[in-house]
Amino acid sequence: NLADGASIEISQGRWRRRSCMLTESQPTWGHVLVHGRGTVGETALHLLCLLATPQHKRLIYALVPWLATQRTQDALGANVTCVNATYIGQPYNGEAALHFAVIAQDLGLVKLLVEHGANVHAHASGDFLYSDIKLYFGGTVLGFAACLDNYPIVEYLISKGAKPDAKDLGQKLVDPDLRVQKASFLWAFGGERQQNTRHPGIAKGNTVLHCCVLHEKERMFEALVTKHDANPAITNVRGDTPLLLAARVRSVCMVRKAMESMKGVLWIFGPVSCVRYPLLEIEVGGLVGGGATMWGKNRRPTVLQIIDNMVIPELLRDEVLWKLVNDKWSAFASRVFMWHATLNFSSLISLGLSLISAVTEQEVQENAKSLPVWCGTVSFSFTLTCTMWLFWRNILTQRKLNKHIRGRIVIITSCMLPWIALPTRFLDDKAPYRVITAFASALAWLRFMMDTFDCSSKVGPLVLMVGKMLYSDVMPYLGVYMCFFTMMLTLLYGIYSAMDADPAMVEVAKILFRFTINPDLPYFDELETDENGDQITGWLPNITRVGQLLWIVLGNIVLLNVLIAMMNATYQKVYTNQETQWRHQFLQQVLFQEATPKFFIPRFLPSAKTRPAHHIKSQLSIRSADGEVDTVECYFLQLIKEHKTAKAQTVDVADPNENAEMIRSLAAALLRIEAKVDSLATPTPSFRLRQRRGTAGGGLNER
Structure with a gap:
């Protein structure tokens, strides 16, 4: 008996004891x-x-x-x-x-x-x-x-x-x-x-x-950072900080909260404020001069790379991330893209000219080709140069992005085919050269579509939609279709053989394919004749007609409508997420232009180091798990944002439309004033970014 007469009843499990611990035969x-x-x-x-x-x-x-x-x-x-x-x-x-x-x-x-x-x-x-x-x-x-x-x-x-x-x-x-x-x-x-x-x-x-x-505790995360000096720069064994981990687990709210915890507030003026977000963990070029977040297999990934590699387009709905992607496009990626798109299109034109040009003088004399030999030679030489340029650019950029080349296998194959056709150009028989060049031209147009249409919010989702229909709808449909097609082919071929119609397997297959596309009554009797051309009579022709009718119902009505329904479902799925899917395509295009090696970009074009004016270079203090503080130079994204709390306080005393117009005009005026001050100011002295709830005093603080 213990504690107020209450007794402890051991009712959970069987109790063990160790002989080295208990010395009495009957333990107390x-x-x-x-x-x-x-x-x-x-x-x-x-x-x-x-x-x-x-x-x-x-x-x-x-x-x-x-x-x-x-x-x-x-x-x-x-x-x-x-x-x-x-x-x-x-x-x-x-x-x-x-x-x-x-x-x-x-x-x-x-x-x-x-x-x-x-x-x-x-x-x-x-x-x-x-x-x-x-x-x-x-x-x-x-x-x-x-x-x-x-x-x-x-x-x-x-x-x-x-x-x-x-x-x-x-x-x-x-x-x-x-x-x-x-x-x-x-x-x-x-x-x-x-x-x-x-x-x-x-x-x-x-x-x-x-x-x-991991558990999406936003307020707890904020309290730990702002009140208890928790360090958001510590990494786990996989090299993930809380921000990178939030991106990996597809948590939009925690990505936003992690970035908010690292931001610095420069000033607040009524309903608007000026904030800065450190880009160290968000994008590759965030660290000035390279370092831990640059390209390569052994480098720590960034938020944008995680979004691209793990296909998490919903994270691009965040204002800061999407603004950063558009800044990269405007600063350098758009012009690099236009340069390579021009090369791509020029290679298409030159390849087409070489295809319709004569290879030998004999073809000119026979009027087999309309363009002279020199035109074909120059065009084909230019095609070889452009395709070699595009081939190595794609190979090296994919390696820099740490991606497999199978993602661009169509583009790489289209660049290789003109070089495969080069030896056949010197053969006496020009047929192999013409065939390979024709395939190269066809794949080149597909390459141009895949390489250039991603930047358009209208055409990009359409290309994605066609690709998804081919992989998720048409391929499964063809598998089912071929099973039923082979079933009816063997059935009808056997019956026609029994009727002494002596049909060819190819002829029966043509009949079934016609029934799939455009069923018509004259096709019914096409193979029901003997060797002398007389119509075969009896009960077997009736069986063939029933089989053909069954195939019309199955192939033309059921299977085709199933394919249409599947494609419609895919269309609805892509259309519902059209904006999100296109943002991911756009990000892929921007990262690909950014990762392009320098020697593929002419000097008259801007490089990936080109930054807009609101990307500010400054010092960032990073505290390690041991408490040591290291200062690095990185870029910050500076934005003018509306203060949500101030807006909520003024909604009751002002018209929302007038308030919004006032906020826009005030923000524009502040930007003009800030631009004038920046143009006259001396180099900015060292300062520390203030956190939303006072100075964090640790983690990521800017000096």
Whole structure:
């Protein structure tokens, strides 16, 4: 009997004891409370915190002061107080009573445990916590509280020493001498379990900010950065900061929140404000002079590269990201694009001229070709030069983007065909040259369409729509169609052979294909004649007519209408997301122009380093996980934005249209004033960007 006459009934699981811990043949309840373990390695305190009913809480408050003076072993084999005892063995290895108090969201219970020595840095590493993204809280007690969106507990834990920048240690299970564990629970001493690869967010090295991103806790993320100095520049083992992780998990709201947490506010004037966003993690050229975010396999990806590689077009609806993409297009990508589009179109014209030109003087004398030999020679030479230029540009740019060449296989093949046709030009028989050149010309027009139409918001989605219809609709349809076609072909061919009509397989196939496109009655009797041309009579012709009628219903009515319905569904799907899909195409075009090697861009064209006026070069302070501050020079995107809070306050006292017009005119006036000041100002002195709720004092701050 303990605590107010209440008795502890051990009703959860079978309790084990170790002979090295218990020296008495009949252990007391005190030994059980301290050293007893259930089937998954739990203690009595774990069960009480897990149940957390009012009766169990009374026992917790009565037992914790005494348990704080008793010692046992935790999952790592360390000698700790019973308050800090953890689960031993899977699937809950490493969980302490404080974890369960946080899960119960009981601030009073959390305070009780911490005041009696509970470790606020406790880390859980059980398989259960890493099995699914919904169950993954980063292992730390603070991560549990943040993912459950309980700010009072988060604030209390931080006040007691919990670190927002503490990293997830991953799944570890050390077993020094706990022989009672099952073999399936054991792991090598000091060994580390293989990282969970089922979700990109579950990775060793995640901080509380990473966990907030995974569970889309916007307000908690903002509070940790602005109030508790959490560092948004820390990376996990995969090299992802919270911003990059938000892009990987396709969280639009958290990408926006992560960028907002790093922005700096230069000034606020009524309903408008001037803000700057650091471009270090967003785009490749954000870091002045190159560095960790440049091109290549071993370089850390940027937000725009993640959007492109993982096909996440919905992120481009963010104002800042879309503004950045358009700035790149206006500054340099549009002119680089026009240069290569001109080369592309010129190669088409020259290839067409070489196709209709004479190769030898004999062809001119025979009037076989209208254009002279010199015209064909010059045109074909120019075609070879342009296609070689385009070939190596595509190969090297794809490699720079760390993409496989199969994504541009049509373009690369069309560039190779004229060079394949070159040796055949000197043969006596010009037929191979004409055939290969014809294929090259056909693929060249397809290359031109794929290379140039992405920049148009009208034509780009149309090209995408045709491609999706071919891959997702026409190809499956052809598979089903060929099965039914072959079935009817063999059936009718066998019956016609039995009628002594002696048909050819090709003739029967032509009949069936005609019925698919344009069924007509004269086709019924086309093969029902014998060797002398007389009409065959009997019951077999009637069977062939029934078979042909069945094929008309199946091939012309059913299958074609199914194809039309499938294509209509694809059209509706693409049309619904037309703007989003085109933005992704446009981003691909911009990144491709940006990654084009310098020697493919003439000097009279702007390079990828060309920036608009509102891309400001300045210093950025980055704090590492060890607390060391490193200053780098990077670009910032400076924008004039409407202050939403000010607008909400003025809606009740002014007409919305008049208020919007006032905001636009005020913003335009401020931009004109700022431009004049910038033109007269000396180099800007060092300054620190203010955060939305005061100075963050850490993470990403601009000087």
